Amino acid sequence: MKYLIAIDSFKGSLTSNELNQSVASGIKKIDSTAEIVSFAVADGGEGTAAAFYQNGLGERKSICAKNLYLTEITANFVLLNQETVVLEVAETAGIHFLSDDKPETAATSYGVGVMLRNILTEYPQVKRVIIGLGGSGINDAGIGMMQALGVQFKKSNGDEIAFGTSEIHTISQIDDTNLIPEIKEKEIILLSDVKNQLTGPTGATMIFGKQKGISDLERLDKNIAHYGEKLKETYGVDYVTVPSTGAAGGIGISFLYFLNAQFISGAEYIIDILGLEKKLAEIDLVITGEGKMDRQSAFGKLPTIVARLAKKYRKKVFAVVGDGSEVTSENYAVGIDLVLSLPRGPLSLEESMRNTNFLAEEIGRDIGRIVHLLER
Template sequence: MKILIAPDSFKESLAAEQVAFAIESGFREVFPNASYVCLPVADGGEGTTDSLVSATKGILHHESVTGPMGEAVKAQWGTLGRGQTAVIEMAAASGLERVAKEDRNPLLATSYGTGELIMAAMNQGIRHIIVGLGGSATNDAGAGMMQALGLKLSDAAGEELPPGGGALSRLAAIDTSALDPRLSQVKFEVACDVDNPLIGPQGASAVFGPQKGADSQMVSQLDANLAHFSDLIRQTTDLNVSQIPGAGAAGGLGAGFLAFTNAELKSGIDIVLDAVDIDSQLADTDLVITGEGRIDSQSIRGKTPVGVAKRAKLYKCPVIALAGSVEGNSGSIYEQGIDAVFSVVPGVMAIDDALQKAEVNIRERARNIAAVWALARG
């Protein structure tokens, strides 16, 4: 019997690789002689760089760049096995976890450091860059990123705009003439883990702004600022980015890529699954186990468990998903190819305890699932 284990990370608890090994450990208690393939994956958010570099035997690099609140931070990026493709997580430079909860402010947070990582990759001759969107602290539609790459954003007085989504209300002119000319030679594959548009009730500000520190008044302000930026982008490039699916990912970073680079927005999980060549493993697999920290109504919008399940169903493989928490109204995921979902938390416990005991809980839940699977197989 062959079991393919392809989970995402359990955020703030375990990396995807640790989750996969915990699941395998639990299953081995019941099926010690099964063949196990651990394939840690990601959907464009946290863990994408590690997953792709590990799967292709690539190299990790580290740069000193600008953090989301303007501080200097160390951020990693990777080159894949043959050295011709780079992978960058915007969260590495501009992520929410870079900012303490009490300091989070999307009016001020900037994606400038993400642009610096792109510059570092271009400086090494890279002309194919996979960018993972997700986990951002920003809501500037990639304005900071593009400023790092030479875009000029000025106010009515001709002064360069300061960082952050709040400053976009003062934007009067966009000048693309000083953009790094190498950008036109780079193919960007932008890995989205959501398909939200840039503005509106399902847009970047309304859906993701609150987790970045925005109250209701700030959400309205940010959404209006992104709408204004979108209008000026349309005037400058003839491209309307306001309602393109995925444009609202990572605080609108998807829109920035579409407007000013040779970018294609793609499902993040599909990019990763292709890169790790999951199809070659699925053809003779008997059971697939996937999962992530939380499974809820957002999971159907491009998250790892659903992406893995859809690919597995092409090969008629049964799929079981594990999660730290399962939202009560997440039933729609069963229509996406997942056959069963289990929370790994054994009972009521504090969040901190659940995070600390995640590895043990995953292993024990996996062991019990394996026992039921053994009974079902007779």
């Protein structure tokens, strides 16, 4: 029996690679002859850079940067080849950096700009920058990132606004005269599975702001809308309603206006570059999955993309999930044949996360048993 395993990471628990290994271990306990090929995968969120180097693509590198509170940190990225780097917004501005001890207006994307600037300084030969947008703790629409890259956002008195979100509403003038020239020459690819636009009821702040500690969502959404208006006024083009500009606290809007970036489905891009489809013809069963599967998963999330590819080759697809309580018929309609949830009985979220490795191996055993029954 030949298996292909490509499970997305379970946020705050196990990486894609760890989950794949745990499930594979369980299968092997039941069928020692099983042939298993696994791919570390991601959709533009947590684990995007790892999806490359853990599959033998590129080298893991590190560079000096700052986190979302401007504390000095060492940030990791992948040098995919001499002309391409892969990095994550979450590496410097991740939600894991947020602290209740800091004002909610303090978080800034400045560190993302510092990381970009330092990478391009140390590796001037780089022509392409691939950026995973998921897992961020920022909501400043990328203003801090652009400040680090040389753009000035001035108040009516000529002073530059403070880092963070407290003075976005005071932006009167945008001056990109000092934008570092090197960045303008690069191809920038933004990986995201979030399709939200910048502002409004389904925008960056109203949908994702609460989980980032924002208390007055409507006020910040209004302030971000002011930034959008200033961008339109300055550059004479409207990107505010473009899908995905609401990803990573609205950082995409700054990428579009200042850096000529393009949005691409993170899952599709990574699966394609890893060459996962090439393996499907010789596989008997495909195992994919994600932390929580619900009806939204059916609209472009990684397990759905894997399942659709598998169905081109008429393969059966199992999905391993941490939470399957909201799985619907729509999830099965896109090509998934069976959803298996990790919890085995009543468990708190904390208990489930603490025991993910064990539970994933048990699911692997179950898959091995199911396959054995089907082969009889």
